[in-house]
Amino acid sequence: MKIAMVSVLVKDPVKAFKYYTEVLGFEEYMYSPENYIAIVKSPLDGDGTTILLEPIGPGGIEIASKFKHEIYDMGMPVITFSAPDIQKTYEELKAKGVKFKKEPTKTDYGYEAVFDDDNGNYIQLIEWNQ
Template identity: 40%
Template sequence: MKIIVTSIFVDDQEKALNFYSEKLGFIKKEDVPTGEYRWITLVSPDNQNGTELLLEPNAHPAAMEYQRKIFSEGIPATMFGVIDLHKHYQQLIEKGVKFTMEPTQMGAFTIAVLDDTCGNLIQLIEK
């Protein structure tokens, strides 16, 4: 068994698509109309057949409340791995990405947290 799709709630699918593709560099894999919303997935440019990230509308009240609460508590919605966190951090700062935590050593790992502008905090970890 393997993870093929994982989702993240977003408050605006188009805005999220732009952020995750233009700022973070993910590649759009699927973009299919599903009534009022779309089935939009992205993949890592380094693993285009790997796990897809679904930009899930937070239209349901439970999803909206969950997203709002974890954001207000400073809890990242998900985590992405990078090889050189300080390099990625600088590149993202230059693209206008806002961080709530600069690269910080946490035991054996270095992490940083960014705001995706769509209602989520995303943790980056150097792996």
């Protein structure tokens, strides 16, 4: 088995779809805004894992909304993306207005940064040691 899709909880899948495609550079996999369906994929991994931008509203599940807000308040990333050159990716995203909570920092496993996805989630960005 392999991972086919993961979910990231978002308040507004239409807004999130625009951000993930226009700012972060993901590609449309499936998009049906009238049905609150927004799925994106990495242009670097055509057959890889997709991300469902899972709506918590309107009429979303209350526990999902509570979980999302509490994780954000804790400052915990909900998903991790990798980049072959984290400094370059950081500079490109910052130039597009992405707000970073943590700039690229050396760790035991490589480099990491954390940014806000403009939909109430922190995303970790990793460059693994080679």
